[in-house]
Amino acid sequence: MDKAKIRLYVDQPLAQGQTVPLTKEQSHYLFGVMRQDNGAVVALFNGVDGEFLAEVTKANKKNGEMACRAKTRDLLMPPDVWLMFAPIKKARTDFIVEKAAEMGARRIVPVNTEFTNAERIRQDRLQAHALEAAEQCGGTYVPEVTDLQKLDRVLADWDETRHIMFCDEALVGAAQVLGDVAADKWAILIGPEGGFSEAERARLHELPFAHAVSLGPRILRADTAAVAALTIWQQHLGDWS
């Protein structure tokens, strides 16, 4: 069987021999847009069972079907790290979600801070971005994108066994101080373009489970900071080492 050029996320159980019905959208995409036909091979994943090569068994533009052949990849579950960020301009917010999915964040949590410019987000659109990033980068897991929440409420209800690594612009130029924190659950918090407010910063510094880190001597945009912070976390505490 050829290697698949198309990867699709399906909300269906996957196992060898399993028949997989396609949605109307997927059928239209595969057989209308991509002009695939019976026998064509596509890689399927569902965020749970890993990746399978599947063969088109019904090339119908409205309700196609596939049959799962060989398993090609196990599920690569990301470490238990969330990315919390303050939404910024549309293109850069999309970018942060895409990058968090690529870099192996388990959950993506948009938060409203005092200096956040965005009043609302399109959660469904951001979720679709995370899914597309997984489809295009060979991912087998799709992080959940939550609805926009207020940072102070999120912190008020916080599970204190989940530690927070927050990127403090005021620490620009300071040494890395993540140290040896023994915690299994983490969240990375990136501030908005205008930085955290004084009250937010003071509160974060007081939380015993929150750890401020510096991202070097240059001021980074929020989207850059998200990738850099995930790199540091994955290297020190995640599955990059």
Next chain:
Amino acid sequence: MDKAKIRLYVDQPLAQGQTVPLTKEQSHYLFGVMRQDNGAVVALFNGVDGEFLAEVTKANKKNGEMACRAKTRDLLMPPDVWLMFAPIKKARTDFIVEKAAEMGARRIVPVNTEFTNAERIRQDRLQAHALEAAEQCGGTYVPEVTDLQKLDRVLADWDETRHIMFCDEALVGAAQVLGDVAADKWAILIGPEGGFSEAERARLHELPFAHAVSLGPRILRADTAAVAALTIWQQHLGDWS
């Protein structure tokens, strides 16, 4: 004097008391678009002398002038690391250049590899992007963006005292192996979307000054890889530690 909300790169010497003539474009931007007037305060940098607060002394939309007051920042020279990358789609190429400038690359070198999709680049547009990134992120240095060159020619003429950290997709999942290389000059090399060709990979692995690294167990897009690789380099060998 107020803190400046506008930062401008000027191709002029800067020193306390220095008069700085503005170009037609800068004059149009400051006095036409941004409606600044005499006495307004702008931050100026030229990539050499650091950052100065300067005051508008001639608010003319065609040939304005400023006077340098206090020095507000020293030049933050990036470590001697280049970012070499294979240009991809326009938006992502722009993004790589912006991120390289933010993350403190000293030079940005687009290279054509066997699997590179781009035949040419607009060097002037990419240089403008690097400059804008510095203006917006409080940078005091602007990396030079070179013209597109062929990777094999670049490697044929290589200064062997400059070591290369290259991100090998075939190493996805392998351990980090940058180790303790004693070199002052570095270049990071990111491959194209399709990866390096077998011949390119073999050649890179043979070069005594080239070091393959892994960027974790997930396949990253080229733009993500650029930020992640710069983060790793800055942390281990650059000015983030």
